[in-house]
Amino acid sequence: MMNMGGPETVPETHDFLKNLFLDGDLIPLPFQRFLAPYIARRRTPQIEKQYAEIGGGSPILRYTRLQGEGMARLLDELHPATAPHKAYVAFRYVRPMTDETAREMKADGVKRAIAFTQYPQYSCSTTGSSLNELFRRSKAGALDSEIEWSVIDRWGTHPGFIEAVAQNIEKALAKFPAETRHETVVLFSAHSLPMSVVNRGDPYILEVAASVSAVMDRLKQSNPYRLVWQSQVGPSAWMGMQTGAALKGLARLGKKQVVIVPIAFTSDHIETLYEIDLEYAKEAREHGIEVYRADSLNDSPVFIRALADIATQHLRQYSSDRRPVSVQLGLRCPGCTNATCQQSKNWLAQGGRQ
Ligand SMILES: C=CC1=C(C)c2cc3[nH]c(cc4nc(cc5[nH]c(cc1n2)c(C)c5CCC(=O)O)C(CCC(=O)O)=C4C)c(C)c3C=C
Ligand SMILES: [Fe+2]
Ligand SMILES: [Fe+2]
Numbered sequence: 015m016m017n018m019g020g021p022e023t024v025p026e027t028h029d030f031l032k033n034l035f036l037d038g039d040l041i042p043l044p045f046q047r048f049l050a051p052y053i054a055r056r057r058t059p060q061i062e063k064q065y066a067e068i069g070g071g072s073p074i075l076r077y078t079r080l081q082g083e084g085m086a087r088l089l090d091e092l093h094p095a096t097a098p099h100k101a102y103v104a105f106r107y108v109r110p111m112t113d114e115t116a117r118e119m120k121a122d123g124v125k126r127a128i129a130f131t132q133y134p135q136y137s138c139s140t141t142g143s144s145l146n147e148l149f150r151r152s153k154a155g156a157l158d159s160e161i162e163w164s165v166i167d168r169w170g171t172h173p174g175f176i177e178a179v180a181q182n183i184e185k186a187l188a189k190f191p192a193e194t195r196h197e198t199v200v201l202f203s204a205h206s207l208p209m210s211v212v213n214r215g216d217p218y219i220l221e222v223a224a225s226v227s228a229v230m231d232r233l234k235q236s237n238p239y240r241l242v243w244q245s246q247v248g249p250s251a252w253m254g255m256q257t258g259a260a261l262k263g264l265a266r267l268g269k270k271q272v273v274i275v276p277i278a279f280t281s282d283h284i285e286t287l288y289e290i291d292l293e294y295a296k297e298a299r300e301h302g303i304e305v306y307r308a309d310s311l312n313d314s315p316v317f318i319r320a321l322a323d324i325a326t327q328h329l330r331q332y333s334s335d336r337r338p339v340s341v342q343l344g345l346r347c348p349g350c351t352n353a354t355c356q357q358s359k360n361w362l363a364q365g366g367r368q
Contacts, residue, residue: 015082015101016104016129016141016145016148017078017103017132018106019109020065020071020108020283022071022108024070026108028054028055030107030108031054031058031061036050037143039138042352064288072284075103077281077282080313080318081280081313081318085099086099086101088319088322089329092322092323093326093330095333096126099325104144106143112147112157113151113156116158119157119158120158125160127162127164128166128329129164132280133168133278134221134277135168135222135224136218137216138352138355139207145165145167145358145362148366149357152366162366162367163338163366165339165340165343166324167340168221168340174316174323175317176225177316177320178316179277183273186308186309194271197270197271199239199272200240200275201242201260201273201274202242202275203244203257204222204243205245205285206243207252210251214348215347215349223241225277229277237273244294261297261301265301269303272298272303273306275308279310281310281311282310338362338366339363343362
């Protein structure tokens with residue numbers, strides 16, 4: 015289960031940020047090895063304060079383990095041919111990272127594995143970075159070369175995922191009076207992307223939009239909605255409209271009720287617990303809007319069943335066609351100039367064989 019991870023405790027914030035700014039697949043910086051620690055040090059106090067305010071750290075490891083254990087249990091029933099199943103966590107910027115997980119898998123004698131992204135929608139900066147890291151660690155000899163790999167690279171329109179998000183929206187909508195509930199604006203909010211990434215042909219924006227469209231179809235188009243973008247970092251141009259500005263705009267239009275929906279991440283993190291709950295919701299209330307947030311998926315049993323179903327479908331498909339990767343993963347962004355992307359795609363298309 016591949017994801018970025020987050021600091022479990024406040025003092026881990028600096029190392030998390032340092033590893034994040036060292037990731038050239040996420041943020042290519044000039045003189046990265048020198049600039050990354052500098053930027054991380056400067057940013058640490060502000061981000062530490064945010065993690066402190068949301069309870070002292072990120073809950074992502076706890077939820078990913080819980081989701082993985084639940085998924086593996088269900089998989090044993092749904093796909094007994096490949097049982098027993100076990101979920102391992104590989105984070106990009108905090109422990110457990112790929113090397114540590116690879117050692118654990120080696121000790122367990124694993125010979126068949128699925129690299130299962132926990133980002134519903136594909137971006138080169140997120141899932142792409144995790145897959146490139148898997149490739150690099152393999153090349154460095156950290157992975158057991160006998161493991162047969164396949165990849166689940168995106169699942170943003172899977173009906174189980176859509177159902178889990180839709181149910182959480184319904185719960186939030188139910189907090190408004192029945193007479194005015196249909197007027198509530200559903201504001202989907204996803205982490206933004208720099209326009210430089212969008213403009214090289216990254217598929218994330220399209221895939222997030224596809225998730226939103228599928229959720230609204232499941233809700234039978236019950237409410238007006240928009241997709242907006244949050245958490246931009248630094249001075250460059252990022253995908254908009256920004257979530258904060260959208261809330262102000264909705265207030266200007268006289269809207270009184272809003273449900274904010276995190277759609278691109280599967281557990282709580284500072285974007286939901288700090289940015290949305292503490293910053294945006296407070297600002298919106300000051301503008302006269304009553305606002306609730308749809309819960310993150312966290313320990314949702316509907317979501318855990320969806321993960322098991324996604325893995326089952328993948329295993330069935332793989333047993334019939336032996337294709338380790340999706341057709342879509344084979345295509346690099348038309349504007350991609352990162353040579354590792356091609357190498358890692360070739361490696362994965364061969365099932366992780368050298
Ligand atoms: C699907 C979600 C995410 C995408 C896409 C994404 C792209 C992206 N992010 C940065 C820079 C930063 N991201 C940071 C933290 C962070 N990012 C995501 C998710 C996505 N990022 C999460 C869940 C988090 C964890 C923080 C949290 O909310 O708990 C940070 C560090 C925090 C900060 O300093 O503000 C940076 C920096 C870029 C440049 C990028 C696309 C290229
Ligand atoms: Fe980010
Ligand atoms: Fe790329």
